[in-house]
Amino acid sequence: MRPARALIDLQALRHNYQLAREVTGAKALAVIKADAYGHGAVRVAQALEAEADGFAVACIEEALELRAAGIRAPVLLLEGFFEADELPLIIEHDFWCVVHSLWQLEAIEQARLSKPLTIWLKLDSGMHRVGLHPKDYHEAYQRLLASGKVAKIVLMSHFARADELDCVRSDEQVAVFQAARQGLSAESSLRNSPSVLGWPNVSSDWVRPGIMLYGATPFGEDQAVAARLQPVMTLESKVICVRELPAGEPVGYGAKFITPKPMRIGVVAMGYADGYPRHAPTGTPVLVAGQRSQLLGRVSMDMLCIDLTDVPQARLGSTVELWGKNILASDIAVAAETIPYQLFCNLRRVPRLYSGA
Numbered sequence: 593m594r595p596a597r598a599l600i601d602l603q604a605l606r607h608n609y610q611l612a613r614e615v616t617g618a619k620a621l622a623v624i625k626a627d628a629y630g631h632g633a634v635r636v637a638q639a640l641e642a643e644a645d646g647f648a649v650a651c652i653e654e655a656l657e658l659r660a661a662g663i664r665a666p667v668l669l670l671e672g673f674f675e676a677d678e679l680p681l682i683i684e685h686d687f688w689c690v691v692h693s694l695w696q697l698e699a700i701e702q703a704r705l706s707k708p709l710t711i712w713l714k715l716d717s718g719m720h721r722v723g724l725h726p727k728d729y730h731e732a733y734q735r736l737l738a739s740g741k742v743a744k745i746v747l748m749s750h751f752a753r754a755d756e757l758d759c760v761r762s763d764e765q766v767a768v769f770q771a772a773r774q775g776l777s778a779e780s781s782l783r784n785s786p787s788v789l790g791w792p793n794v795s796s797d798w799v800r801p802g803i804m805l806y807g808a809t810p811f812g813e814d815q816a817v818a819a820r821l822q823p824v825m826t827l828e829s830k831v832i833c834v835r836e837l838p839a840g841e842p843v844g845y846g847a848k849f850i851t852p853k854p855m856r857i858g859v860v861a862m863g864y865a866d867g868y869p870r871h872a873p874t875g876t877p878v879l880v881a882g883q884r885s886q887l888l889g890r891v892s893m894d895m896l897c898i899d900l901t902d903v904p905q906a907r908l909g910s911t912v913e914l915w916g917k918n919i920l921a922s923d924i925a926v927a928a929e930t931i932p933y934q935l936f937c938n939l940r941r942v943p944r945l946y947s948g949a
């Protein structure tokens with residue numbers, strides 16, 4: 593059996609969820625869209641269900657997968673419905689529903705619904721992706737109430753730059769939100785992971801942690817609360833071939849690495865078809881036989897090469913950690929010029945093995 597696999601530590605996941613609640617004192621929707629950022633949405637939801645205030649996903653397809661697996665907790669659809677014909681299913685399964693656009697509001701007004709909805713009314717406070725314009729916000733709220741089709745409304749918005757700790761934009765967005773919600777007495781929800789970790793003064797009845805649940809920092813710099821996160825996923829494999837090369841020999845596709853001296857090279861069963869980033873360059877850290885080493889040459893589809901020259905204990909069958917508790921996914925993301933979110937979401941082909949359930 594191919595030795596590539598992703599170990600998922602559900603105990604660490606619960607620790608990270610509790611951290612989000614502890615540092616905010618708020619109710620927390622665990623964001624498990626995109627198959628829980630590659631960690632497996634059903635298993636993650638099962639591991640959190642006893643304590644979680646609810647879950648958030650991107651679409652009804654993801655929400656239905658949770659219900660089919662027996663998850664009874666509240667599930668928020670972060671983009672609401674894409675077509676009005678989803679409304680009966682939203683009612684049937686008690687999903688909570690974002691309204692981010694006037695067309696969704698109109699669809700609700702026109703729908704015949706057997707039960708009232710729980711709506712999270714989204715304001716565009718400055719990100720300019722989705723969300724109602726501040727000038728339309730009050731009216732949308734009043735129209736939802738007047739429709740008679742809504743049992744509860746939560747006021748929400750989303751930060752564009754909360755991962756930039758010295759950027760004033762998040763404060764500006766909070767100010768826009770506070771102004772737009774003046775006079776509306778309802779719960780609020782503003783905070784994603786970087787805001788939970790790095791912006792202690794933002795008040796929000798509900799928080800929406802995603803990446804932090806999985807133990808990766810959203811920041812490009814060290815941050816005290818993020819340092820308390822525990823990595824959940826360990827992507828590992830084994831050395832499947834060892835070779836000694838003299839100086840001057842190329843390694844891998846395109847001869848992107850040439851041995852500057854005699855070297856010992858290990859080939860690892862892991863490639864970009866597993867989600868390991870093809871753009872990780874020579875020098876990207878790996879852990880082999882318990883010791884830090886580095887990637888050499890181009891990552892190929894199913895294999896990559898690492899340096900064993902100074903790791904004498906490494907041999908055929910040695911375990912290699914590509915990211916996890918020792919090699920942080922955020923460090924691999926920096927090396928490959930991406931973000932840990934994308935590394936996790938790109939995971940495929942490797943079996944996931946769960947512990948700590």
Ligand SMILES: *Cc1c(COP(=O)(O)O)cnc(C)c1O
Nearest residue numbers: 623670750784785800801802803
């Ligand atoms: C994905 C998402 C989140 C979670 O973001 P993280 O940065 O992963 O914490 C929160 N809110 C909304 C609306 C989202 O789409």
